[in-house]
Amino acid sequence: MRIALLTGGGDCPGLNAVIYAAVKKGINHYGDEFIGFLNGWRGVLDNQFIPLTLEKIDGIQLKGGTILHSSRTNVKKIPGGIEKVQEVLKQNKIDALIALGGDDTQSVTLFLAEHGINAIGVPKTIDxxxxxxxxxxxxxxxxxxxxxxxxxIHTTADSHNRVVVVEVMGRDAGWIAMAAGVAGGAHVTLVPEKPIDLDHVCALLKYNYDHGKHYGVVVVAEGCHLPEGGQVTGSAEVDAFGHARLSGIGEALAELIEKKTGFETRSVNLGHTQRGGVPTAYDRLLGQRYGLHAIDMVHEAKWGRIAVLKGTDITDITIKEAVATNRRLDQRFFDVIDGVQAKV
Amino acid sequence: MRIALLTGGGDCPGLNAVIYAAVKKGINHYGDEFIGFLNGWRGVLDNQFIPLTLEKIDGIQLKGGTILHSSRTNVKKIPGGIEKVQEVLKQNKIDALIALGGDDTQSVTLFLAEHGINAIGVPKTIDxxxxxxxxxxxxxxxxxxxxxxxxxIHTTADSHNRVVVVEVMGRDAGWIAMAAGVAGGAHVTLVPEKPIDLDHVCALLKYNYDHGKHYGVVVVAEGCHLPEGGQVTGSAEVDAFGHARLSGIGEALAELIEKKTGFETRSVNLGHTQRGGVPTAYDRLLGQRYGLHAIDMVHEAKWGRIAVLKGTDITDITIKEAVATNRRLDQRFFDVIDGVQAKV
Amino acid sequence: MRIALLTGGGDCPGLNAVIYAAVKKGINHYGDEFIGFLNGWRGVLDNQFIPLTLEKIDGIQLKGGTILHSSRTNVKKIPGGIEKVQEVLKQNKIDALIALGGDDTQSVTLFLAEHGINAIGVPKTIDxxxxxxxxxxxxxxxxxxxxxxxxxIHTTADSHNRVVVVEVMGRDAGWIAMAAGVAGGAHVTLVPEKPIDLDHVCALLKYNYDHGKHYGVVVVAEGCHLPEGGQVTGSAEVDAFGHARLSGIGEALAELIEKKTGFETRSVNLGHTQRGGVPTAYDRLLGQRYGLHAIDMVHEAKWGRIAVLKGTDITDITIKEAVATNRRLDQRFFDVIDGVQAKV
Amino acid sequence: MRIALLTGGGDCPGLNAVIYAAVKKGINHYGDEFIGFLNGWRGVLDNQFIPLTLEKIDGIQLKGGTILHSSRTNVKKIPGGIEKVQEVLKQNKIDALIALGGDDTQSVTLFLAEHGINAIGVPKTIDxxxxxxxxxxxxxxxxxxxxxxxxxIHTTADSHNRVVVVEVMGRDAGWIAMAAGVAGGAHVTLVPEKPIDLDHVCALLKYNYDHGKHYGVVVVAEGCHLPEGGQVTGSAEVDAFGHARLSGIGEALAELIEKKTGFETRSVNLGHTQRGGVPTAYDRLLGQRYGLHAIDMVHEAKWGRIAVLKGTDITDITIKEAVATNRRLDQRFFDVIDGVQAKV
Incomplete structure (x- = not known):
């Protein structure tokens, strides 16, 4: 088969691992031929692609980013976009399309699959x-x-007897904040699923100061918000350059904490460093497992479906189910955050 | 309740995270009191323990090793051992015991639970x-x-046009070898579940040399063995000091490869470095989740059961089921190894 | 001798290594006795200290931060401060003082040494x-x-065809920016010693885009400024809480680059993460060497002097010389930055 | 000018940084043209080389290994070797040669420079x-x-109350052992410059056990030896495959310690992992500085000289001086090791 791949949306360590494994098994075990459209859906619209050979993919599974580059181009918002995509795929004699991307990307994949294109998805979200x-x-x-x-941050906050607020990614869901907060031993972990209770935050920090530890570390997801003032984070704002501001809540929260507690408070926003660079071993293995399953899905004609991890299995569900809703933290994880914090 | 913890067997990054979370939630949410026996079951036999307070556990969830130390003392092999354990627990007015350990440890936990001791387990195995x-x-x-x-190893092997064999842990199961081999882009990954096919290994390495890459990286689990000669690894031998030799197969395999292919071949055995030091974020979160569930199990009187991860849930099963057999790699993972390697 | 240590100013990985080595050798080889004042000079003013024993320092050489905590309290700005310091040292029967700190701290050490206190310095500056x-x-x-x-940042910038500006520490001197820019392969490296030439910056970035690489990485020191508009960085501003804002130039520069080049541009400010955490092996060794030399200086009565590294030697100079001026990047390092960048 | 580079001997993180900087500045600032001989001197003998263009070197400064590969071919031991080298250089119209390598490589560079070839050196030794x-x-x-x-190793040794011996590189000089031992807080650090005093080693380890810490970490250089038995390490042996065995002393020492102290003792040999992979920021900067100076040396016709670091300067000396002797640890560093250890 002649198969096309593309990567859409924000980049994510492990994309190259997916590409590597799908192409490797496709060529070696199924005798497939591959091309990769550049810059997500924009590359399809522009008919811009590269051949994906064994030489081209050699060693990429170890690397961050995506050799296919990415964009946030949303085909469905472009008049005639879908038709153009269908046309380009036809013109390049593409038998099947594997789209790596998040909700936006997969809603296009789903649309294509519903309109006669042989397309499957691989889920991608750093969140x-x-x-x-x-x-x-x-x-x-x-x-x-x-x-x-x-x-x-623990050591510098401790040395200076300060509170430091660390803002991490997570617009709608607090998975990164929950994991980094609990794993990092943060004294306070705040997630978008729950409005920030400033009194409780300050009480947790005071607990430290009352128990001989004169510093505090707060992890806050970028999508967190205060109950009264609504969304504090700047993510709602679109700046002069037309892109949403990434930062906001960390700095705002630091000021509120300092005002309320009198503790010297600083903030730091980890920003783009969180999505770049060499993937962990876990992500390289997981990415390759997704890629291997994706190429099997193609050969089983599982159009309109998307690869998923369930326990230790890679299997697949309909894209419809995958994009129906966001997966947010639930009570199990609120209990984890609560269980490892101080009791105040 | 007055609860005792202990850690048995080889140490494992994340043990302190389990201890931290169980004690933290136990004290804060249930009003429990904790002691920790030192050096695994040996500490019970010797009635050697420390109190586990909020001060004592502060920050330990971020650290490797176990503050309770460990030993390989097997109570069941000591005449009167079980009786002594029962007596010490009684004497210290222990209401419940949480045992962190592998098969050996848990078989004792199970025995105790079957004989009227309130005991539960938390699984521990680096493998x-x-x-x-x-x-x-x-x-x-x-x-x-x-x-x-x-x-x-990739860069040094490449610079010198060499094959390098990396021996990793895994006596009976190849999970570490499979994950590190696939994630690390090894050209050959060998696991104990399958005898080594030396011809196939050499063919995979020759593929590299025939395709412009004059080096190779082989990952081999310590428990791997050759079909004809039986177990090559030294793990069967007991040395002059009474402990099993850890190394063997990596060096032996390197010699066989060099002989058969003529490629300059070296080996390295990662040894103890694999189980020490700061746990990954993943293990710190997982360990704390195990700890939180363990203390809940105690308060639900789930004696004879052990905490487990199923998908994104921490739940529990009987210890009997957990120790019934080893979990080894199956066809799904052989296919992963196969799918990302060269085809020869 | 009865010797006091203190750590002043911003914290710095390696402080604990200095403390460890000075105390270790002092006790073991000279039979000294140690106390550590807490929170820099503030601890002296408040007569707040802890004994520094072999138990207390055990293992601290491996850790970031400072077990003595720190503050920016400037004794010389406090009426009667110096007298109070002299009094407290006398009262505690301190035979010698080892002060770890930067210019502010050392100007006090110098003053004390000039006024009859047995004091020496160990230089500390992350910059x-x-x-x-x-x-x-x-x-x-x-x-x-x-x-x-x-x-x-390279991989995420590359995947998205973006320019990313990374703001690093360095108010007056560009050592961190120079080293991280050159070591990190930044396409543009900007240091406070030279005003930013925006045209040159944009030309360097365009060079990439003209040569098939559609992204750029800029490293900028927080103290950098534009020639026309003077100091852009917010470090001049003092915010509502009385402390200088740390950030500014990175974000400002990103906007200017995007405006001028049309390339999508983002910024990230590494902030406090740069000074926390486990020191590198280099800093742990260097810190311990400083500590060993410091205790030798005490026993050689080298009052008013400060330990320094010259080549592979640890030796000492007068504090007067050390605080006379800042050491900034010179032509040798401008040539390094220039030599590894594109030619435009 | 038309300039050739080559890398000889064992690989070393930073080689690519040297190549990058020399070529970058050579092309951009001097208008030079570059080729790189492959596999050290063997590539010269075989007239095997690649052109080194700006495209070819792009990004290599961030990577370990050497894109020119290496070998231990010693031209001087090959009859007619030097003549062949001179002939190949002439035939390829090479105006100058930059040789990156250790003593063996540089003795050839020196010979060539003394015989009319325009050659300079860049020192390379991981030791x-x-x-x-x-x-x-x-x-x-x-x-x-x-x-x-x-x-x-600290955490795993501590958890199991064991002594662990870590064998590191360093055949003739103990720089790596000294630095890693002191930086890593080893309880015992052993270097080839001094015969091992087994009684002292055991006394240092017993000190720990007598002071409440029931474990020990020993760092030993591969070239260390015992006084009575002479060289214990296998480095003197040549194995069946014609290469020297790398390991030996660590394992031997562990057995001796266990015998003498009764403490359970293990060993681990870090082997090839020490020379592979991504260089530290320090080495990437240092390598690039060496490369920039090397290309300046070429244009200043400093034949027979080699780049060196003196304090914060990169300068040069004669190759004769560089290869005259090995730089070993001296009293200053024995005092460092001694100063941070226990006193027994």
């Missing part, structure tokens, strides 16, 4: 919030980077 | 081979360390 | 800009952390 | 033992890797 899968690649790397930063 | 759980803490850290070593 | 020494501990750790972040 | 330079690239990376391993 770990795609429905129907236990874990997505890239998440573990982001958590590792965030946790290492939290580890480092 | 990830305990039955009934998707993952054990410590495994991810071991894989990370092994994968970083494999990453480093 | 590496103390006069008269080849390197200060903490700097290598900061550069390592910044370089790892730059490494990670 | 840091080349005469006349404060530091060589690769050493910092090796120390970092060894220190991380020592860090990890």
């Amino acid at each position: 770990n919030d795609i429905n129907g899968t236990d874990a997505t690649f890239g998440f573990d790397t982001a958590v590792m980077i965030a946790t290492e930063a939290v580890d480092r | 990830n081979d305990i039955n009934g759980t998707d993952a054990t803490f410590g495994f991810d850290t071991a894989v990370m360390i092994a994968t970083e070593a494999v990453d480093r | 590496n800009d103390i006069n008269g020494t080849d390197a200060t501990f903490g700097f290598d750790t900061a550069v390592m952390i910044a370089t790892e972040a730059v490494d990670r | 840091n033992d080349i005469n006349g330079t404060d530091a060589t690239f690769g050493f910092d990376t090796a120390v970092m890797i060894a220190t991380e391993a020592v860090d990890r």
Whole structure:
């Protein structure tokens, strides 16, 4: 078969691992031929692609980023976009399409599959919030980077008897914050699923100061918000350059904590460092397992479906189910955060 | 309740995270009181323990090793051992025991639970081979360390046009080898579940040399063996000091490869570095989740049961089921290894 | 002798290594007795200290931060401060004082030494800009952390065809920016010693885009400024809480680059993560060497002097010389930055 | 000018950084043209080389190994070797040669320079033992890797109340052992410059056990030896495959310690992992500085000289001086090791 791959949306450590494994097994075991469209759906619209050979993919499974590059181009918002995509795929004699991406990307994959294109999906979100899968690649790397930063913040906060607020990624779901906060031993962990209770935050920090530890570490997801003032994070704002501001809540929260407690408080926003660089071993293995399953799905004609992790199995569900809703933290994880914090 | 903890067997990154979370929630949410026996079951036999307070556990969830130390003392092999354990627990007015350990430890926990002691287990194996759980803490850290070593070996092997054999842990099950081999992009990955096919190994390595890459990286689990000669690894031998030799197969395999292919071949045995040091974020979170569930199990009187991970849930099964058999790699993972290797 | 130590100013990985080695050798080889004042000079003013025994320092050489905590209290700005310090030292029968700190701290050490107190200094600055020494501990750790972040930024910038500006520490001197920029392969490296030439910056970035690489990484020191508009960085501003804002130039520069080039541009400010956490091996060794030399200086009565690294030697100079001026990047390092960048 | 580069001897993190910087500045600032001989001197003998263009070197400064590969071919031991080298250089119209390598490589460079070839050297040794330079690239990376391993060994040794012997590189000089031992907080650090005093080693380890710490970490250089038995390490032996065995002393020492103290003792040999992989920021900067200076040396016709680090300067000395002797640890560093250990 002649198969096309593309990567859409924000980049994510492990994308290259998926590409590697799908192409490797496709060529070696099925005798497939591969091309990769560049820059997500934009590359399809522009008919811009590269051949994906064994030479081209050699060693990429160890590397971050995506050799196919990415974009946030949303085909469905472009008049005639879908038709153009269908046309380009036909013109390049593509037998099947494997789309790596999040909700936006997969809603296009689903549309295509419903309109006669042989398309399947591989879920991609650093936020770990795609429905129907236990874990997505890239998440573990982001958590590792965030946790290492939290580890480092402990010593500097302690030496200076300060509170430091660490803002991590997570617009709608607090998976990264929960994991990095609990793994990093943060004294307070705040997630978008629950409005921030400032009194409780300050009480947790005071507990430290009352028990001989004159510092505090707070992990807050970028999507967190205060109850009264609504969304504090700047993510709602679109700046002069047309892109949403990434930061906001960490700095705002630091000021509120300092005002309320009198503790010297600082903030740091980990930003883009969380999604770049070499993937963890976990993500490299998971990405390759997704890739191997994806190529099997193609040869089993599982169009409109998406690969997922369930326990120790890679299997698949309908894209419809995957994009139906976001997977957010539930009570089990609120209990984890609560269980390892101080009691105040 | 007055609860005792102990850690038995080889140490494992994440043990302290379990202790931390169980004690933290136990004191804060249930009003429990804790002691920790030292050096595994030996500490029970010797009635040697320390109180586990909030001060004592502060920050330990971020650290490797076990503050309770460990030993390989097997109570069941000591005449009168079980009786002594029962007596010491009674004497210290222990209401419940949480035993962290592998098969050996848990078989004692099970025995105690069957004989009227309120005991539950938390699974511990760096090899990830305990039955009934998707993952054990410590495994991810071991894989990370092994994968970083494999990453480093690529460049030195490449610069010198050599084959390098990396021996990793895994006596009965190849989880670490499979994960580090696939994640690290090894050209050959060998696991104890399958005898080594030397011809196939050499063919995979020759493929590299025939395709412009004049080096090779082989990952081999310590428990691997050759078909004809039986167990090559020294793990069967007991040395002059009464302990089993850890190394063997890596060095032996390197010699066989060099002989058969003529490629300059070296070996390295990662040894104890794989089980020490700071746990990954994954293992710190997983360990704490195990600990939180363990203390809940105690308060639900789930004696004779052991905490396990199933998908994204921490739940529990009988210890009997957990120790019934080893969890080894199955066809799904052989296919992963096969899928990402060259085709020869 | 009865010797006091203190750590002043911003914390710095390696402080504990200095304390460890000075106390270890002092007790073991000279039979000294040690106390450590807490929170820098504030602890002296408040007569707040802890005994430093072999037990207390055990293992601290491996850890970041400072077990003595720190503050920015400037004795000379406090009426009667110096007298109070002299009094407290006398009262505690201190035979000699070892002060670990930067310019502010050492100007007090110098004053004390000139007024009859047996005091010596150990230089501490994460910015590496103390006069008269080849390197200060903490700097290598900061550069390592910044370089790892730059490494990670490459892949995400590349995947998204973006420019990313990474703001690192360095108010007056660009050592961290120079080292992390060159080591991290940044396309543009900007240091406070030279005003930013925006046209040149944009030309360097365009070079990439004209040569098939559609992304760029810029490293900028927090103290950098634009020629026309003077100091852009917010470090001049003092915020509502009375402390200088740390961030500014990175974000400002990103906007200017995006405006001028049309390339999508983002920024990230590494902030406090650069000074926390486990020191590199280099800094742990260097810190211990400083500590060993410091205790020798005490026993050689080298009052008013400060330990320095010259080549592979630890030796000492007068504190006067050390605080006379800042050590900034010179032409040798401008040539390094220039030599590894593109030619435009 | 038309310039050739080559890398000889064992690989070393930072080689690619040297190549990158020399070629980058050579092309951009001097208008030079470059080729790189493959596999050290063997590539010259075989007239095997690749062009080194800006595209070819892009990004290599961040990577370990050497894109030119290496070998231990010693031209002087091959009859007619030198003549062949001279002929190949002439035939390829090489105006100047930059040889990156250790003593063996540089003795050839020197010979060539003395016989009319325009040749200069860049020192390369992971052991840091080349005469006349404060530091060589690769050493910092090796120390970092060894220190991380020592860090990890602490927790596992502690958990099991064991002694663990960590064998690190260093045949003639103990720089890596000294740095990793001191930085890693080893309880005993052993270097080839001094015969092992087994009684003292055991006394240091007993000190721990007598002071409440029931474990020990020993760092030993591969080249260490016992006084009575002469060289214990296998490095003197040549095995069946014609290469020297790398390991030996660590395992032997562990057995002797266990016998003498009764403490359970294990050993681990870090082997090849110490020289592979991504260089530290320090080594990437140092390597690039060496490369920039090397290309300047070429344009200043400094034939027969070699680049060296002196304090914060890169300068040069004669190759004759550099190869005259090995740089070994001296009293200053014995005092460092002694100063941070226990006193027994």
